[in-house]
Amino acid sequence: MAKNVKPPRESMAPSVVSLVPTIYGNIPSFLGARPVRDLRELQGLDAVVAGLPWEGTNTWGSFSGCEQTPKACRAASVRYGSGYLPEYDVEVMSSLKVGDLGDLPTQPNDVNKTFSGFEKAAAAVFAAGVVPVFFGGDHSVTYPILKALSATRPGRIGVIHFDSHFDNSEEYGGDTLARSCPLRRIAELPEIDARKMVHIGIRGPRNSPSQMRYARERGIPLFTMAEVRRQGLAKVLARAQEIAGDGTDGYYVTVCSDIIDHAFNPGGPLDFGGLTAGEMCDTLFTLGQGPMLGLDLVEVYPLADLHEASVHLLVWLAIYGLAGLAVRRRAGSQRKRGKARRTTRAPSRG
Ligand SMILES: [Mn+2]
Numbered sequence: 001m002a003k004n005v006k007p008p009r010e011s012m013a014p015s016v017v018s019l020v021p022t023i024y025g026n027i028p029s030f031l032g033a034r035p036v037r038d039l040r041e042l043q044g045l046d047a048v049v050a051g052l053p054w055e056g057t058n059t060w061g062s063f064s065g066c067e068q069t070p071k072a073c074r075a076a077s078v079r080y081g082s083g084y085l086p087e088y089d090v091e092v093m094s095s096l097k098v099g100d101l102g103d104l105p106t107q108p109n110d111v112n113k114t115f116s117g118f119e120k121a122a123a124a125v126f127a128a129g130v131v132p133v134f135f136g137g138d139h140s141v142t143y144p145i146l147k148a149l150s151a152t153r154p155g156r157i158g159v160i161h162f163d164s165h166f167d168n169s170e171e172y173g174g175d176t177l178a179r180s181c182p183l184r185r186i187a188e189l190p191e192i193d194a195r196k197m198v199h200i201g202i203r204g205p206r207n208s209p210s211q212m213r214y215a216r217e218r219g220i221p222l223f224t225m226a227e228v229r230r231q232g233l234a235k236v237l238a239r240a241q242e243i244a245g246d247g248t249d250g251y252y253v254t255v256c257s258d259i260i261d262h263a264f265n266p267g268g269p270l271d272f273g274g275l276t277a278g279e280m281c282d283t284l285f286t287l288g289q290g291p292m293l294g295l296d297l298v299e300v301y302p303l304a305d306l307h308e309a310s311v312h313l314l315v316w317l318a319i320y321g322l323a324g325l326a327v328r329r330r331a332g333s334q335r336k337r338g339k340a341r342r343t344t345r346a347p348s349r350g
Pocket of ligand 1 (some may be wrong): 163164165256257258259269299
């Protein structure tokens with residue numbers, strides 16, 4: 001690292017790449033976050049970014065390469081300096097202690113070994129009380145994460161799922177851990193109450209009647225995209241927070257990029273009629289301000305991503321989610337300070 005190079009003082013200035021710590025090879029850490037080389041270094045962090053560079057069974061033609069998304073997102077994040085959002089006057093990197101755990105190891109051709117590694121690392125993140133932001137990978141990666149999270153808080157986890165698809169198939173070509181199956185595997189976990197899961201934005205002809213039946217049978221609340229348009233997004237989000245937060249310690253948010261209309265998501269799946277990019281940014285800012293226990297962003301294909309538009313979009317979504325978390329933490333510490341002041345000022349009753 002060049003010693004005579006000064007870091008940019010303007011938070012909007014792209015970080016001087018030579019000053020951003022690398023996470024591996026020549027890949028910078030996410031928004032210049034502190035690299036976390038050992039799970040013991042998680043203590044004291046507010047949030048941690050981690051890559052889940054896994055692609056299992058392919059369910060449609062050329063949609064692949066999503067194991068490259070985490071490193072593409074890290075490289076793209078350099079454009080956003082410290083992650084400042086003027087519309088909310090929040091600067092992510094000065095408001096939160098964020099680490100970058102790098103990419104979790106995978107074992108090609110051994111999904112079980114790979115997922116048990118993901119689960120173990122996620123368990124350490126949750127045990128340290130740190131909010132993870134995971135970059136997939138395909139959507140199957142959400143299952144080991146929820147397995148780890150629900151084990152720490154049996155029966156007390158909500159799940160808010162944004163997707164054009166149910167992703168609740170029993171199997172795909174004999175693979176029960178394929179990208180079209182994770183929501184079913186999650187609903188089957190004994191520590192998960194399926195009625196505290198919520199599907200939002202489901203639409204279009206890449207779904208099947210049996211998937212709809214499964215959601216109904218298990219009592220998983222469903223807001224199709226038609227329903228989102230009818231009620232309005234704000235109302236649906238408020239209702240989803242109520243459902244996923246009812247009697248739980250909080251909710252986990254999983255986002256398939258095809259919740260967003262393909263017009264805004266050229267490097268994601270070909271699904272139309274979805275949310276705009278801006279609507280999804282605001283959505284994550286809103287959910288981040290609630291008891292969000294973790295977030296994943298999955299199914300972007302860098303090899304098909306013209307101008308890296310979808311990769312940048314995922315970075316934006318992560319920043320908006322983290323900004324929401326920053327607002328929540330700020331409100332929390334103000335409450336704590338207020339309480340401490342009241343306690344010191346309170347007249348002695350002894
Ligand atoms: Mn999807």
